[in-house]
Amino acid sequence: MPLIETDNLTKIFKSSTFSKTGITALRNLSLKIEQGIIFGLLGPNGAGKTTLVKILLGMVHPTSGIVKVFNENVTNYRIRKKIGYLPEDHRFPDYMNANEIMSFFALLSGLKKNDFDKVIRKNLELVDMYNYRDMKVKKYSKGMLQRLAFAQSFINNPELIILDEPTEGVDPIGRKAIRDIILELKKNGATILLNSHLLSEVELVCDKVAILNKGELIKEGVVEDLLTSADTFNIICSDMNDEVINHLLLQNKATIKNKNEFSIKIKDYSELNNIIDFLRKNRILIHSVSKDKISLENIFINLLENSNVKN
Numbered sequence: 086m087p088l089i090e091t092d093n094l095t096k097i098f099k100s101s102t103f104s105k106t107g108i109t110a111l112r113n114l115s116l117k118i119e120q121g122i123i124f125g126l127l128g129p130n131g132a133g134k135t136t137l138v139k140i141l142l143g144m145v146h147p148t149s150g151i152v153k154v155f156n157e158n159v160t161n162y163r164i165r166k167k168i169g170y171l172p173e174d175h176r177f178p179d180y181m182n183a184n185e186i187m188s189f190f191a192l193l194s195g196l197k198k199n200d201f202d203k204v205i206r207k208n209l210e211l212v213d214m215y216n217y218r219d220m221k222v223k224k225y226s227k228g229m230l231q232r233l234a235f236a237q238s239f240i241n242n243p244e245l246i247i248l249d250e251p252t253e254g255v256d257p258i259g260r261k262a263i264r265d266i267i268l269e270l271k272k273n274g275a276t277i278l279l280n281s282h283l284l285s286e287v288e289l290v291c292d293k294v295a296i297l298n299k300g301e302l303i304k305e306g307v308v309e310d311l312l313t314s315a316d317t318f319n320i321i322c323s324d325m326n327d328e329v330i331n332h333l334l335l336q337n338k339a340t341i342k343n344k345n346e347f348s349i350k351i352k353d354y355s356e357l358n359n360i361i362d363f364l365r366k367n368r369i370l371i372h373s374v375s376k377d378k379i380s381l382e383n384i385f386i387n388l389l390e391n392s393n394v395k396n
């Protein structure tokens with residue numbers, strides 16, 4: 086049974102300012118997210134990612150369709166005890182420090198008073214904020230605020246963690262640390278829903294992704310499958326001479342990367358083997374043959390361009 090399930094979910098924001106018909110933030114979205122995975126929700130600004138997150142949390146009510154979390158209706162407030170949430174554009178009161186903010190969230194989450202110090206220390210240390218626990222939030226940098234917001238999102242040891250742009254404003258070292266913690270949370274059994282614009286980052290941590298555009302689902306799948314192209318191979322070998330390179334260019338329409346590497350689109354495996362035979366006949370040593378990797382960024386941009394052309 087999926088942990089999150091939506092069926093034909095639609096959200097129309099009524100807005101007299103922009104149009105009489107309102108803004109369709111989500112249109113007939115059907116999605117299933119299984120337990121124990123890191124699921125990436127991608128899409129350009131305004132695609133509907135945050136709207137979906139808010140619907141899952143019961144903060145925004147859908148216009149139509151079905152939405153279930155833990156197989157329960159999202160209006161059932163009891164399920165929220167099992168959820169951790171890092172909102173986008175969060176604000177903490179300026180006059181509080183990290184310790185006080187974490188204590189506030191610990192209290193809200195129903196953590197036992199005796200465990201406060203231990204859990205707060207552990208979470209703040211994880212995000213490298215323990216040394217700043219007594220400093221007021223108004224003195225924090227963007228990255229420090231974000232790390233604090235991340236630390237509170239799993240204070241209740243949640244089964245589902247929803248992170249809306251968790252690495253916004255965080256430097257590369259901090260981002261790596263956040264990625265490592267996300268992977269650790271998954272190892273401990275949590276399911277993570279991650280909204281992010283940083284596609285290289287999503288590529289590194291997510292098991293599955295869904296791409297939204299203008300409220301519609303335009304692609305969904307296992308990251309590994311999306312990134313490997315079924316029919317394009319990358320070959321690394323010893324130095325090729327001009328004659329070999331010309332042959333590969335003309336006969337096989339190869340893309341030559343340098344004299345030791347090229348990629349090739351094949352019709353079937355016999356074509357790939359013929360190319361290897363040709364290289365061996367020319368005394369070229371094969372170092373590796375691998376399926377070509379495409380970056381998530383390229384997939385994303387291509388999909389969006391196609392989807393926008395259709396609309």
Ligand SMILES: Nc1ncnc2c1ncn2[C@@H]1O[C@H](COP(=O)(O)OP(=O)(O)OP(=O)(O)O)[C@@H](O)[C@H]1O
Pocket residue numbers: 098099100108109110128129130131132133134135136137173
């Ligand atoms: N409370 C609201 N009232 C009216 N329109 C809204 C409201 N919240 C969101 N929208 C609209 O719904 C659409 C989707 O917004 P949403 O915030 O879900 O996008 P997003 O994918 O999270 O974008 P971003 O990447 O910029 O965070 C946008 O057109 C937005 O203007």
Ligand SMILES: [Mg+2]
Pocket residue numbers: 134135136173249
């Ligand atoms: Mg958003």
